[in-house]
Amino acid sequence: MSDKVLVEVSARHVHVSEADLETLFGKGYKLTPKKELSQPGQYAAEEKVTVVGPRGEIKMSILGPTRKSTQVEVSYTDARTLGVQAPLRESGDTIKSAPVKLVGPEGEIELAEGVIVAKRHIHMLPTDAEKFGVTNGQIVGVKIETDGRSIVFGDTVVRVRDDFALAMHIDTDEANAAGISGTAQGEIIA
């Protein structure tokens, strides 16, 4: 196992519930996996939805499989484009987050809440956590050396689960601030 953590850039995307998928794409509709992601079982789907805010709209990819609730993950830049006040949250924590409209080929949904800016985080297995000496929920810093925009991302949440793979996720604003295009390697620091 390497001492470094793979850093991946997570662009804006939408997770949908089974019910919302049917509203947007039609009864009995199933997502079409297009590309596997680093987390086991997760994939980018062929399907896209248009996310419509009070100021602008952005077409976003759906990530599968379907989840318990629909969630839109954007950068602060995207939130500004849409015209929504998206709070900084961990994935799944969407209570009282920003409202938005989703438009699919077969229907629309007025989402009362669900738009968040994701807190940077590291997915890892229990064996990784043991190796790095960290625990689920712990806040760490991650140092990334790049050509001209080296950075230490503080406030990074460690998320440990049996079905995760070791990878840090940052959004596109964070990637730009670190001068990362593609992936990078990070070092967990105290």
Add this chain to the structure above:
Amino acid sequence: MSDKVLVEVSARHVHVSEADLETLFGKGYKLTPKKELSQPGQYAAEEKVTVVGPRGEIKMSILGPTRKSTQVEVSYTDARTLGVQAPLRESGDTIKSAPVKLVGPEGEIELAEGVIVAKRHIHMLPTDAEKFGVTNGQIVGVKIETDGRSIVFGDTVVRVRDDFALAMHIDTDEANAAGISGTAQGEIIA
């Protein structure tokens, strides 16, 4: 003097030469100061130009006074919107930077080079430099504590001049990555 450094967010903007200002706005045209900036003598002007790239266009404010050469400072997000490959540079270092078209009310300019993403930097007076124990051109880190996106910006260039005022400048991607809206306070670290 405080131990902290004021951190300001520098949104995309254009600096123009006297000659280019006349091409864009007409013979003998003078910029109209709208708002003073932290650096002595620098101001945001009323005038805007449309910056047109191969992929998209963005209307940007001109910062005055006029300079020796015309320069467009954007974030990586903006560069993507425009469709240009803007290099990471210090202000003024525009040789072989990205080309773009500028459109004003009275004329257009095909800029052969001039679009850059600004390296993060700290303006300071010689007395500040002495106090912080740094010198012109030195690369430092700057630690910024925020609510949920604390960060250390490495690769920050110290710029010392008699007509500067103490302020760090970051772009909008960097501000978003640190969760900063408005201004913040940073601490220079080794």
